[in-house]
Amino acid sequence: MSSAERIKQVYERFPYPGNDLEALLRRGGSMPALKCMQGIGRPGCGAPRRVLVAGCGTGVEAFVLRRQLPKAEIVAVDFSPRSIAVARKLERVAQVGRAITFQVADLTDAKLAKKIGGDFDLITCHGVLSYIPEPARALRALATCLASGGALYLGVNGAGHPTTTLRPWLQSFGIDVSEMKEERRLRTLLQLWDALHDDDLGELSTMPTSYLAGDVCGAFFNNGSLAYWRTQVRHSGWDVAGTAILPAALRLVMDGGRERPLFPAEPGEVASRLDAVRPAGFHRMMLCRRESRETARIWTGLYTVKYGARAAHFFSATLGVRFEDKLTAPQIAALKSLATKNGAPEGWEKLWTRNDAGRRMLWRWTGLGVVSAQFLGR
Numbered sequence: 499m500s501s502a503e504r505i506k507q508v509y510e511r512f513p514y515p516g517n518d519l520e521a522l523l524r525r526g527g528s529m530p531a532l533k534c535m536q537g538i539g540r541p542g543c544g545a546p547r548r549v550l551v552a553g554c555g556t557g558v559e560a561f562v563l564r565r566q567l568p569k570a571e572i573v574a575v576d577f578s579p580r581s582i583a584v585a586r587k588l589e590r591v592a593q594v595g596r597a598i599t600f601q602v603a604d605l606t607d608a609k610l611a612k613k614i615g616g617d618f619d620l621i622t623c624h625g626v627l628s629y630i631p632e633p634a635r636a637l638r639a640l641a642t643c644l645a646s647g648g649a650l651y652l653g654v655n656g657a658g659h660p661t662t663t664l665r666p667w668l669q670s671f672g673i674d675v676s677e678m679k680e681e682r683r684l685r686t687l688l689q690l691w692d693a694l695h696d697d698d699l700g701e702l703s704t705m706p707t708s709y710l711a712g713d714v715c716g717a718f719f720n721n722g723s724l725a726y727w728r729t730q731v732r733h734s735g736w737d738v739a740g741t742a743i744l745p746a747a748l749r750l751v752m753d754g755g756r757e758r759p760l761f762p763a764e765p766g767e768v769a770s771r772l773d774a775v776r777p778a779g780f781h782r783m784m785l786c787r788r789e790s791r792e793t794a795r796i797w798t799g800l801y802t803v804k805y806g807a808r809a810a811h812f813f814s815a816t817l818g819v820r821f822e823d824k825l826t827a828p829q830i831a832a833l834k835s836l837a838t839k840n841g842a843p844e845g846w847e848k849l850w851t852r853n854d855a856g857r858r859m860l861w862r863w864t865g866l867g868v869v870s871a872q873f874l875g876r
């Protein structure tokens with residue numbers, strides 16, 4: 499049996515992330531907020547009108563998106579018929595508003611667009627490609643479903659994902675991690691693991707079997723560095739427009755004024771270089787089609803990074819990031835002044851200005867798009 503078939507079997511046995519609606523909606527928080535996706539990926543484009551949830555499991559992301567986009571057409575697909583059946587049942591219970599189209603489909607199918615329709619201006623694919631042996635096939639199929647100027651949000655395991663060390667560690671105790679078997683010894687080892695770790699997976703030893711079956715045990719895991727995922731993405735005709743780790747990691751280097759060697763470079767390249775030093779456990783990135791690269795330069799990112807004076811910690815810096823989808827008047831003025839000074843902005847440039855509130859702002863115009871960093875309280 500192929501890895502893909504074995505993976506499908508796991509999700510047929512244990513639909514992910516289960517059927518506890520309350521818990522599902524709480525867990526929806528693991529996906530970035532729509533505002534954040536738009537901030538990195540497509541500022542100023544307005545609310546998406548047609549959304550595809552690729553690899554929807556039992557429907558959590560689709561329900562969360564439905565709340566945020568009551569009018570949008572939402573199609574949610576998964577190759578596990580049982581997961582789709584649970585999602586449909588939950589939708590009836592949840593009464594989320596305009597009906598979501600739940601459909602069985604394989605993301606690696608080259609005829610995907612024919613089966614589910616195309617013209618999606620936002621595609622979300624969270625926690626799926628790390629379990630697909632040939633992720634580039636799915637990325638190519640998804641590209642055929644995208645509307646012109648649309649964006650794909652991709653959430654995938656990073657090289658720093660806890661299972662990178664957890665799985666071999668469990669194996670060293672004789673546990674077969676390729677398949678979930680509920681046994682006392684596994685839980686005891688996970689308790690030991692929890693005692694030694696404090697990471698964003700939470701208390702693994704208390705997680706339900708359905709979670710462990712997909713997120714710890716399983717036939718195939720792909721925990722890649724950002725450089726790895728960027729290669730997959732680029733081979734399939736996509737570009738990394740921005741990632742959630744970028745502003746936070748940039749902040750760490752910008753604080754000491756050590757960012758110069760990183761530029762000029764595209765956002766994906768900068769992020770990969772930063773990730774190589776601080777490997778993220780999970781990547782939340784926005785992708786655009788390569789042919790829309792020139793546009794991407796614009797919609798890549800105006801994001802405003804706001805740091806509290808004492809927000810030195812990596813994760814608190816992440817939480818301190820505010821993504822904006824509209825330019826403020828001072829931002830437009832600063833851009834205009836850059837453009838007048840240099841003609842079409844190429845290469846890299848930086849400029850310190852003060853915003854309305856008298857705060858120092860650092861502007862950059864590079865392949866990264868426009869980044870303004872506001873240093874609060876200085």
Ligand SMILES: C[S@@+](CC[C@H](N)C(=O)[O-])C[C@H]1O[C@@H](n2cnc3c(N)ncnc32)[C@H](O)[C@@H]1O
Pocket residue numbers: 505506509514515552553554555556558559575576577578581603604605606623624625626629630712
């Ligand atoms: C870890 S779950 C994530 C579910 C959901 N995105 C979430 O975050 O709650 C992975 C899902 O991807 C689905 N999946 C894996 N390979 C797939 C493929 N080739 N085509 C469609 N769905 C797939 C599985 O059936 C499973 O429901």
